[in-house]
Amino acid sequence: MTDQNDFIAPDPIIPEISDDGVNFTKVESKPSLEPSEESTLALIAHLSILLNLVTGFLGLVPPLIIYLAYKDRSKYVAYQSLQSLIFQAVFFHGAGLLAGLIFAISLALTLVLVGLCGFPLVILLGLIPVGALVYGVVAAVDCFNHRDFKYWLVGDWIRNIYEE
Numbered sequence: 001m002t003d004q005n006d007f008i009a010p011d012p013i014i015p016e017i018s019d020d021g022v023n024f025t026k027v028e029s030k031p032s033l034e035p036s037e038e039s040t041l042a043l044i045a046h047l048s049i050l051l052n053l054v055t056g057f058l059g060l061v062p063p064l065i066i067y068l069a070y071k072d073r074s075k076y077v078a079y080q081s082l083q084s085l086i087f088q089a090v091f092f093h094g095a096g097l098l099a100g101l102i103f104a105i106s107l108a109l110t111l112v113l114v115g116l117c118g119f120p121l122v123i124l125l126g127l128i129p130v131g132a133l134v135y136g137v138v139a140a141v142d143c144f145n146h147r148d149f150k151y152w153l154v155g156d157w158i159r160n161i162y163e164e
Helices: 035-055 058-070 075-108 118-144 154-163
Strands: none
Touching (some): 035 058, 035 075, 035 118, 058 075, 075 118, 075 154
């Protein structure tokens, strides 16, 4: 036979009444993160770009999960993960799709001499995802070393969103 005192009962939720007579429940906020936790989460968000090498598209998932899970606990983690998410979507995936599209068009036009002119553009656009990978690793190292990192173009846009 078990005694009722063998376990700790959860605290009851007691609704409070505000001055205007509306019921509300007081909810305590989650504690903020330690600086080492913040830098580790930012590192993971930025290094997730390497998942794109293996899977092709799953690099977007970790920064999205980190953003959604920690946006209320740390502005730094939210800022870095949202930057990583948008940067990957635009520069890695967007440039890769654009390079593939131009390659397909150039390949279709190779019967005509004009199609050969598109291949240098394909090569240049094909280098953008490689540069994005390197840039993502640099961002991860900076964040891990407790330095604020700001992606070119993306960082200012995200910062303006958070300041509003």
